[in-house]
Amino acid sequence: IIIGKTDVRSFPDRKNIGVDRFTFGFTVRDSPDFFINVTAWGNDGYICGLSTSFSTGDCVIIENPLVSNKDPEKGERFCPTTPSPYRLMVTEAHSQVYLCADVDTMDRLLPLIHLPVKDSRDFYSLGDIVANGQGLDGTVINVLAAVKSVGYLKQFITSDGRKGQRLEVKLFDDSVSSFPLVCWDREAIQLVQTLPPKETVLFIADAKISFDSFRNGMVATINSKTIITVNPDTRESSLLFSYAKELSESGALDEGEKPEDVTVDSITDVYTVSQLKLKARDSPEPFFGITYSFISKLALDSSVSKVIRNRCSRCKFMVPEDTLSCSNQLCPGSDQAFSAVTGFDLLLDFTDHTGTLQCCALRSPVADRTLGCTTEEFTCLTDNQRTAMKWKFLLERCKVYVKILPSTKLRTGIRGVVLACSLADPGEVKQHMSALLQQL
Template sequence: MKSFPDRKNIGSERYTFSFTVKDSPDYFINASFWGTGDYIHTMSSLFRIGDCVMIENPLIVTKDPEKERFCPATSSLYRLLLTENHSAVKVFPDREADPRLISIFHLPVKDNRDFFSLGDIVANGQSLDGNVLNILAVLQSVGETKYFTTSDGRKGQRCEVKLFDETVMSFCLICHGYHERQVMLFIADTRVTFDSFRKSMVATVTSKTIITVNPDSKEAELLFRYAKEFSETGALDDQEQFGDHVSLDSISDVFTVTQLKLSIQGNDKQDCIYGVTYAFITILNLDASVSKVIRSRCAKCWFQVTDEMQRCSNPACPGNPNLEITTGFDLLVDITDHTGTLKSCSLSGTAAEKTLGCTAEEFLQLTEPEKTALKWKFLLERCKICLKVMSSPKSRNGIRGNILSCTLAEPLEVRQALSSVAL
């Protein structure tokens, strides 16, 4: 919903919101509803994407090229204009919805074959910067929704969605909020740019973007089969440990270990929790065999491999038959405070390197006494730990922790932080 100064009534505002409807595989049209603030707020909350509606008494107007720059590109030469005094929208309950309309909901608004693979976008890099194109991909994960206020006082929200396909294991899509889970997406007219912070290409949903959920096409069916086979290998779970790009500065909520456990176990709708805990590291086996500290993985799918392998053991890996190996820390750490213990938390990748102060290659050059000394720098010491706790049916206790950063904690900081936590 947006507002504009009313030229006829100085000092007051007019309100509007836009939506797009389709009633056949090939034809769809944009519509705008205008009225008072309360009325438009009610109408914009009345229906959602996927609902069947009857639009009564719309005014049919020729497209205004200037206004259409901010709306989806439709096949119609016209648009619908609805007003509070003359128009209405009736929403049909699911049981009364026309099956013919339900079937076309899953047909993309663009040609099924007109899309870029994520690999093409990454390979072309900055040459595609600023381009608007189509993507067919699988939803891998949805990040936490973040809220903000623009310079002119408008409220907004954004979240980061991770996509993958046969060519790329993790690709960032920035959107205004997303609530679906485990779905295929055909994303029409999304803008791709090079993100200098991530040093990679990202896609952004704009006001012109239309997302078709679970698209009905041969290409989507083939990608779904691949995604199903790939997810069953467990490689996606392994890859997630290395693909978390949440800003540490955004993690500020302090929890005890027990609070973290209860929060994730008691909320079926919450996939993960980010938080800070001040706890002791009670298991840190840096002086164990190298295979339990450092592991080699396929650079394409993060599946665990051995140096002797000639190809990745994951049959669905997009890198086969060629194998590229990356080596890094892959530790399992127990953290404990006065309320309990969170076992087998993952400490890996750059988070492990920053915590320990050395790379995996540098660690391999350490003598056994040096490894033991590094271990006791953290073992049984109170640490400030930023972590992501996830629901994990495969884990023994049903949850899994992923350590994003770990530093020795100052006593004063610990006292101040824990004083605000309900112990």
């Protein structure tokens, strides 16, 4: 099974002036303990055709490769580290590589794609990387992290006229809410573009760590030595996967995006509900906006346990009332005294003449300011008082500042987080609605 693959590259042929030789590498595995590097050499047509005939995760048959010792000078500086003392070379004249069609063989090989190529316990957490800072600049290490978001593919032309591409992935774990992983190779980009954010864990063997002076922080980069294992079959990965899933469902992961957030005063773009949905569909990145909409669902008169919830103060996991510990095995404060924070945890729908955006999160402290009361004051209200508070907003036109994010959990594919909400000024609504109608 192919567990890693590099882009096609060309080099001037020293024997034939003016002619280029083409090459790419891939790494194959046929058992839990053994994997080996393969290099293909040839002309443009042969190498490009061979490269496009299989991808990472495919099962292949390699016939008549040349077996040679590893290069004692280059070693494995430019290719993945393998347990084999040998490497394989494929050429058009002697070798063949083609997809395996035997179902039994494929069933045996496919689980190997989820086994890391390094010791599953030998990795840095993102917190370790940040804590070490520039002390890790230029090193190659293993990383275990979950995928938070996958950015846009950016294409460019280099100074010598070659086409290049770049894609950035945001990673997270229980210690850091957002950490950049940069991909330059087309093969790596194609792999990460298929990964569902917030429900994928990666074991990244031999990622290069460097200090980015522009960000003033550390960044990880995929290179020709790197092997990415998607959703590794390990205990450490399973714990992180559970953490990521619960954090995503709770919405706490989005609360951890404070450095990327903007102040409410700086949000000026006004949208209808349909425009919010359309932009979210076309843009995988979070964005901010204002909508003048009616609150069409606000369950303030539900039981208090559905309106007010407790969360672990360190990892934001939801915890039952009166609990004395956090159930998250990856909680960074597991060895410290437990503490919880109590706050409003509401879902609301807002509607205008173009549609409804459902299940928008309204949480403390935004909810406290919107409702004009604290959780302690709310618990002292009678049922009639809670109902009266609900009808102060329900079916009223409100000015809602909202952050829109992609969501794989909701049928609509998007969800909103309310950043501020208040009853709208009628004159302001008329002014903005007139402007929207002129745009149409």
